[in-house]
Amino acid sequence: MDKNTLLSISIGDLFLKHPYTKDFFIDHLIPFEGHENYSITKLFEVIDEEVIEDKAINIELFINNILEYIELMSSYFVSEKVVENKVSIFPGTYKDGTPENFEMIEINKGEIISIVGPTGSGKSRLLADIEWAANADTPTKRKVLINGRVLEPHERFSASNKLVAQLSQNMNFVMDLTVEEFLVLHATSRMVEDIDDMVNKIFIKANELAGEGFSKDTPITELSGGQSRALMIADTAILSKSPIILIDEIENAGIDRKKALELLVTEEKIVLMSTHDPILALMGDKRIIINNGGIEKIMDTTPEERNILTELESLDDTMMKMRNKLRYGKKLTFKEDL
Template sequence: MSEGNIIEIHNLKKNYDKGSIKALNGIDLEIKKGEFISIMGPSGSGKSTLLNMIGALDRAEEGSIKVADIDLMKETDLSEFRSQEIGFVFQMHNLIPNLTVLENVEIPMYESNLNSEQMRERALELLEAVGLREKAETNPTKLSGGERQRVAIARALVNHPSIILADEPTGALDSKTGDVILKLLKDLHSKEKVTLVMVTHEPYVAKMADRILNVLDGKIKSSS
């Protein structure tokens, strides 16, 4: 892996439906540590599939993909990799409704070696960072859409990941709330020095990134 790169992808291919759908058709990509990357493209272009490959939620059929010095084509325990290196922010916040905000943020730490007190401390620290410490004991169903997404961001950062993968994090929010979330993500990206890879449809959102990748038919068409 070249020095300074946290993600290296070469000729990555992923098919669905026995090869009839080529979701990724030879992706080549290098992302530097601490970079903020936006991935744009129409629906079905393969941008979310690419995000899932980087996050080790799925495996490719061909090519190579190395993330944080781990070869994801060879690694058997991908859950440990996800737990330690990746933080996901989804379009839908995907919080567990019957747990409190604090408990939701603590969930990724169950695979760590922290005791319950340390878990609580770290979760509260993150809730403080996203401005929701006072809502720690609240049920997520009682929060607004923006607040829920802030909780999801806190959950994504709680294990000190090296990469945050955000799949249209403002897609389900109004533009004003979306801007607040984007600013928060960008601030945390700078403060926590994590690599941020964000899939978006919105050109103005993409422009906030250091680099914009345009994906079409499973290939990167341009990088600017």
């Protein structure tokens, strides 16, 4: 829509054509009620000078911004962006400036990569390089290509098409909403068409992942750690547009970690997971080892390690069973429990 059209059509017609513009008027505190048959130009002629000052309305800024907003929102509807299905990382340097010793790391959609290394070794910097699609312009000098190409500046800054979604250990819900209200809000902000269907889908998945079920009218701030994480993962997997998910540990309580990762993979996400836990580390297809700020090596999970993982999982299972027995006032015995 060009500026002249915007200024001359009636506000009512504008709302019909681009329904989201109504919220834009409301958010900018523009008093349009009762003037829907006016054009924007006429509206600003009739609004009292004092009201304009009171509501801190900047007419020129408002008009430019609404044009920008319409363009932005239209771009959402035109096409879902081409799905990213490959991330390639080219070497940079360690903290001390020595070059990293690998040729290239390629990560495809549906793949899980674990990132291991001591605390402070540079895991966060690697995740940041990917998030920013580094082009030899970050402290590590690494280069990250998405689908084989360098991202344009506007793609790097785009707030709505963010490449990366993040799930970290100390994340909490802070909104005062129930599970259902929260999911509706998120789905609405993502312009989902069938909101009820989407909300149900996520709700059911989250309950499958959570050790203990929860209802739709539970306030999100009252969910347990495991339930919160389950809801966050289900929501991110299904509703987040970002093709790459960065995970910083998934704690070993109240959530089925294997199912959670499977969900992310079936939703065709690229999963990078930084962890200290051997079970999570071995769930990856590959693992990246980081030390002194640099990528030391990339290893495939061997068949033998996969067998070890099975053992570890059964140990983990034993622990879980004991935990549950203790929680319900039962005694543990060598014979039954080990």
